[in-house]
Amino acid sequence: MxxxxxxxxxxxxxxxxxxxxxxxxxxxxxxxxxxxxxxxxxxxxxxxxxxxxxxxxxxxxxxxxxxxxREAHALPAKRAIGDVAYDMLQPGSSIFLDSGTTVLQLARRIRLNPLPLNVFTNCLPAAQMLIDVAGVKMTLLGGQLRKENSSVVGPLAEEMLDRLWFKQLFLGAGAIADDCFLSSIDESEARLNAVMLSRAEQRVLLADSGKFGQRLTYRVASLSDMHEVVTDDAISAEWAERVETAGARLHRAGRLDEDVG
Known part of the structure; x- marks a missing residue:
């Protein structure tokens, strides 16, 4: 067959x-x-x-x-975003990879071109992808398995995060509304995302342009809580301005827009 x-x-x-x-x-x-x-x-x-x-x-x-x-949706844009994010990595550092499908493309890029990294994640597919990669030390959070997203969530995962600190967080987003708030379809994912943000020195949002102008049920954070936003070239001029006004540095797949603030 x-x-x-x-x-x-x-x-x-x-x-x-x-x-x-x-x-x-x-x-x-x-x-x-x-x-x-x-x-x-x-x-x-x-x-x-x-x-x-x-x-x-x-x-x-x-x-x-x-x-x-979900992983296949907007796949070329997600791969381009993953390439830009890969160039932000610092060999030897500790990073956290969220369970978003765009973030998973960064994990694929690391597998293709390994770097010495201490990688933490709550994403089962990302952990499986990187578990045998030379130079990568892979740690999966413990907690409740959310089968809809192949992710680990819940109080145990949150407690584990409270004991950790990361150089970089690469966070996906279910939606980014007109008020510039990121949101998730799941309460447990949203709560865990908020803890992730509190444990990272550099917070990087990876989201294809189709996520902007959308809203889901549970609020995660504001664009103003992000240091970097990586998206694709289809993002509108209006949204590019909103990202920059929020104080984040905007990266488009294939080119970089300097912070205007």
Whole structure:
């Protein structure tokens, strides 16, 4: 079974829920006999559950596919942002990587071009990505696993952060509203983010331009709490001005805007 067809099957079942074999076969461009063999293989891997005349995703894989979809959204912009953030790293320093999918691209960049770093994170994918990288000392926070974001949150994680200090924090954002406040969809994530900010010498926000002008439920911090903001070239002139007015230094993927304040 080709990897791309396997992914297509998973994406289709995630978007459409339990579906018939004929519907899945048509969506992924496979014959019904081929699709049946694919489903048998995926069921053996624990990815899908076959039903009478169809299939659905196994419960644990719904979370994985949801994370994959968010990670893939605006991927070129996120990779460009990760490249800019990589150039900010200081070899030998201690850094914290938040659980955002844009921050995960920085972890990928570190894996491609290793640096001696003491890396802390609450992001399981980032920890897995860096655990065997030469020169990188990887520490994962303890606490409650938030499966929706493959992250660790809660009082234990917050208590651990209170005992640490980082040269740099690389923080993602679910949304940045017109009042310049960062927000999150989850209360535990928002609370942990606020603790992260209090434990870092340099606070760097990594957010693609699509996050600006949006609002989620739980407030995290203000743009004025950030030292650096890294985004892509699609950010509007109005938002670029707001970032600079807040006192943060704006970096665009591919070029740098000096602080005007």
């Amino acid at each position: 080709k990897i791309d067809r396997s992914q297509a099957i998973r994406q289709f079942l995630f978007s459409n829920g339990a579906s018939s074999i004929t519907a899945i076969a048509a969506a992924v461009g496979a014959s019904v006999p081929t699709l049946r063999r694919d489903l048998v293989a995926l069921e053996g891997q624990g990815v899908v559950v076959r039903t009478h005349g169809g299939a659905r995703l196994a419960d644990q894989f719904e979370v994985e596919v949801a994370f994959e979809q």
